[in-house]
Amino acid sequence: MAATLCVKFLPKQGWVPLTQSVRHGSKAVTRHRRPVHILKQKLLAVTEYIPPPRAAPLDAYPRERLTQQEDTPLMAILKRNLKKLFEDSKMIAVVQNNNSNSEDMIMFKHRLHKHGISVKFFPNQVTLSFVRDSVYSNMAPLFIGPTVLLVSEKTKVKEMLAALRSSPQMTLLGACIENTLLSSQGVVSYSKLPSATVIQGELVSGLTTMTARTASMLQRHPAHLSALLQQYVKQQSPEAGGDPAAQAS
Structure with a gap:
């Protein structure tokens, strides 16, 4: 019985035992960079290289004439x-x-x-x-x-x-x-503007209308006063019965 068990558990010739690879994760990095000191930051900012502005190509702008050329x-x-x-x-x-x-x-x-x-x-x-x-x-x-x-x-x-x-x-x-x-x-x-003749006609028409309106306004009050006076004279005339002595007799 023991011999039979030994034969079963012993590896056979040409048999490769089962292997299993276990991959372990990398260790977490707990170290961080130390912040730069404020004085060093200022020094780096002051000494930082600033490149000069790039010059424009020679043919980018027309060249100014230094001397005025004489006309032919x-x-x-x-x-x-x-x-x-x-x-x-x-x-x-x-x-x-x-x-x-x-x-x-x-x-x-x-x-x-x-x-x-x-x-x-x-x-x-x-x-x-x-x-x-x-x-x-x-x-x-x-x-x-x-x-x-x-x-x-x-x-x-x-x-x-x-x-x-x-x-x-x-x-x-x-x-x-x-x-x-x-x-x-x-x-x-x-x-799209009208001609000068049309504009002049409109201007003359407007000025004439304004002049006529002004003249009528100036004549309105004297004409009204004259009408009132004529009406008053008619009322005071004897034919109209406006004499108080004739009315009393």
Whole structure:
């Protein structure tokens, strides 16, 4: 019996005993970093490296011209013509040319020419050189890219806007109308105003009404007083029975 039990419990040849691995967790860390002393914190804050601000690239901003370049003879002639154009015109509009071909430009000029509006081409360099040194300096931001000028001796805003609506390649940027700088929306609002003749008629009508009303108010009291006096005279006359001696007899 004992031999049989021993045979059962003894490991057989080639048999590997059952093994079980137990993984133990790491020990919890109870040590913490000590806080830095206040004096050391101040010293670190004072001696902290602050890098200098990064400089802008050389081509980020346009370089200022240190010396004023002299105008060429052609540029002087163009500036003279531009000055005369600004002095003789009551309406000067700046329009951006968005890649319109020659045929579209001819049609655009023809529509404006019927209303006495001319299309003028000047280089932006010449225009900016003239505008910055004149009373029209606020128009300088309008001359960006390919631009043309629409000039007229009279303020024909409605006709100009009608021609611009027919040419979608041309975009209105702003205008100077009777020495007043207007944006594109301001030009549209200006076109909705009544004409000077209508405004003058309304003004004369209003002044006439006020004058007539004032005259009637001034004549009202004397006329009322005159009517009262006439009524009093009629009441005191003998035909009206106003004599007290006749009434007593």
